[in-house]
Amino acid sequence: MANGGSPGAHGEALLFLTDEQLRKGIEAMFFAYRGFTADPDRILEKYGYGRAHHRAIHFINRTPGTTVTNLLATLGVTKQSLNRVLRALVEDGLVESRVGARDKRERNLYLTEDGLVLESELSEAQRRRMRSAYRTAGPEAVSGFREVLEAMMDPEQKRQYVRLKEINT
Amino acid sequence: MANGGSPGAHGEALLFLTDEQLRKGIEAMFFAYRGFTADPDRILEKYGYGRAHHRAIHFINRTPGTTVTNLLATLGVTKQSLNRVLRALVEDGLVESRVGARDKRERNLYLTEDGLVLESELSEAQRRRMRSAYRTAGPEAVSGFREVLEAMMDPEQKRQYVRLKEINT
DNA sequence: CTTGGAAAGTCAACAAGGCTGACGTAAAAT
DNA sequence: ATTTTACGTCAGCCTTGTTGACTTTCCAAG
Numbered sequence: 001m002a003n004g005g006s007p008g009a010h011g012e013a014l015l016f017l018t019d020e021q022l023r024k025g026i027e028a029m030f031f032a033y034r035g036f037t038a039d040p041d042r043i044l045e046k047y048g049y050g051r052a053h054h055r056a057i058h059f060i061n062r063t064p065g066t067t068v069t070n071l072l073a074t075l076g077v078t079k080q081s082l083n084r085v086l087r088a089l090v091e092d093g094l095v096e097s098r099v100g101a102r103d104k105r106e107r108n109l110y111l112t113e114d115g116l117v118l119e120s121e122l123s124e125a126q127r128r129r130m131r132s133a134y135r136t137a138g139p140e141a142v143s144g145f146r147e148v149l150e151a152m153m154d155p156e157q158k159r160q161y162v163r164l165k166e167i168n169t
Numbered sequence: 170m171a172n173g174g175s176p177g178a179h180g181e182a183l184l185f186l187t188d189e190q191l192r193k194g195i196e197a198m199f200f201a202y203r204g205f206t207a208d209p210d211r212i213l214e215k216y217g218y219g220r221a222h223h224r225a226i227h228f229i230n231r232t233p234g235t236t237v238t239n240l241l242a243t244l245g246v247t248k249q250s251l252n253r254v255l256r257a258l259v260e261d262g263l264v265e266s267r268v269g270a271r272d273k274r275e276r277n278l279y280l281t282e283d284g285l286v287l288e289s290e291l292s293e294a295q296r297r298r299m300r301s302a303y304r305t306a307g308p309e310a311v312s313g314f315r316e317v318l319e320a321m322m323d324p325e326q327k328r329q330y331v332r333l334k335e336i337n338t
Numbered sequence: 339c340t341t342g343g344a345a346a347g348t349c350a351a352c353a354a355g356g357c358t359g360a361c362g363t364a365a366a367a368t
Numbered sequence: 369a370t371t372t373t374a375c376g377t378c379a380g381c382c383t384t385g386t387t388g389a390c391t392t393t394c395c396a397a398g
Contacts, residue, residue, distance in 0.1 A: 016308045022296040024334055025303070025315060029205050030224075031326040032318035034245065036198050050383055055199075068346060076203065081385055083347065105345040105394050127191045133320035134194070137313065139185045144306065144313025146194060149201035151302035157200040165193055219354055237375060250356055252376065274365050274374045344395080350388090357382075367372070 025148075039125035047118065052077075052085045054122055057111065060095060061119045062164055065108040067100070074160050094118060194317075208294035216287065221246075221254045223291055226280065229264060230288045231333055234277040236269070243329050263287060 015021065040054050059074050060066060072082055086109075089095040094115035100106030111119055134142050153161060184190065209223050228243050229235060241251055255278075258264040263284035269275030280288055303311050322330060 016303055016311045017300055019296060020337065021311070022299045022303070023292075025299050025311070026205075026292075026295055027330060027333055028315050028318040029202065031330045032321040033198065033202050034326055035322045036195075038323060052384060069344090077384085078386065079346075080348080080387085084384080087347090100345090103345080103395070105392095107346065123192075123195075126195055127188060129321060130191045130194050131186055133317050134185055134191070136320040137316040139182070140309070141313030141316040142185045142190075142194070144310030145317035146197050147306040147310040148302050148314035149197040151305035152201045152298060153204045154207060157203055161196060161200045164196060168189065221355060238373090246355085247357065248375075249358085249377080253355075256376090269374095272366070272374085276375070339398100341398085342396090344393100346391100346393085348389100348391080351386100353386075354384090355382105356384100358380090360379090361377085363374100363376085365373085365375105368370080 035129065036126070039129055040122045043122055043125055049088075052081070053089060056082065056085050056089060057094065057115060057119050057122065060109045061111050061116070061123075063167065064110050067106045067108060069106075071109065074164075076157075089115070204298065205295070208298055209291045212291055212294055218257075221250070222258060225251065225254050225258060226263070226284060226288050226291065229278045230280050230285070230292075232336065233279050236275045236277060238275075240278065243333075245326075258284070 037051065041051065044050060044054055055075055056071065059071060063070070068079070068082070068086070072079060075082060086095065086097070090097055092114075093112055096110045096112050096115075097107045098110065100108055137145070150158060150161070206220065210220065213219060213223055224244055225240065228240060232239070237248070237251070237255070241248060244251060255264065255266070259266055261283075262281055265279045265281050265284075266276045267279065269277055306314070319327060319330070
């Protein structure tokens with residue numbers, strides 16, 4: 001079951017698939033994700049928001065005019081859970097919810113000016129860290145980074161990711 | 170502030186540092202982390218546990234005999250929060266808490282046989298996904314993946330990561 | 339034109355897992 | 369002898385997720 005240290009007959013080519021290597025990858029994900037969220041978390045706290053608000057703000061900014069159902073699919077949470085967050089953002093004037101033009105049942109979501117300001121504060125902080133990590137690791141590492149992450153996603157998540165990736169190419 | 174599409178005088182060498190590229194990295198992290206936790210989450214649900222239990226189990230397994238204070242530093246949560254999780258695991262017979270031999274104030278934590286069984290179920294699921302992602306992306310990508318993740322950690326997290334990495338080399 | 343179903347919003351209740359603050363006990367260190 | 373450390377615990381709070389039930393509005397198909 002567990003294959004320890006000694007490299008087998010296949011040699012170095014498969015070294016990166018040992019349990020040891022996989023474990024390092026797992027722990028790297030765990031610790032890196034903490035860093036990934038640390039800066040936004042600090043900013044959000046100032047405004048009394050949490051990560052859930054950040055996610056909503058991020059994806060509304062990414063696809064302005066998106067519907068609630070759309071956002072639900074992207075975020076993978078329940079309507080009730082998203083609604084609580086969305087209500088706060090609308091009440092605080094960071095998000096605008098317009099009745100759909102074509103289909104009046106839908107609500108099209110947009111960031112207000114204030115919403116855009118917070119979004120930019122959050123994403124700049126997150127980009128700063130990402131930029132520094134990219135710079136440290138170099139372009140080759142970056143492409144490997146993204147390849148592995150993509151391969152780690154569930155099919156549905158990957159669909160969401162690719163869909164967004166192809167906007168503003 | 171935002172630098173859009175057109176490559177500047179530096180050419181392709183810095184393309185990976187555009188806001189566009191950074192954004193893709195950010196979203197990749199978001200979606201990949203969901204995949205990363207999906208399999209363990211399903212398993213944990215069967216036993217009525219959550220991610221917090223998984224983390225405790227993982228790191229107790231990694232450094233058997235570790236103390237509560239140690240675990241606290243690794244996990245980055247409060248004593249009260251960890252205690253709730255630890256109490257459940259001890260009561261359910263997955264973790265053993267022995268009074269320290271040298272320092273009787275300390276508690277040394279170990280997985281029991283049952284604990285080891287669950288740990289192995291969880292980590293095998295997680296390794297399976299990581300292995301598949303590594304295989305898809307290839308060895309070069311894997312090293313880039315880890316480099317970027319390491320560069321993304323806060324110094325304190327990186328210390329934890331490196332400390333663990335160097336056990337069982 | 340009626341009706342079925344989709345999109346959205348809302349209420350209530352609950353759970354996991356974070357947090358702070360305040361104590362208490364045992365044991366080590368000074 | 370006193371202070372500090374390690375651990376445990378009680379109480380209460382918050383965010384963010386869940387289920388279930390119900391309503392309103394509106395599109396679309398029969």
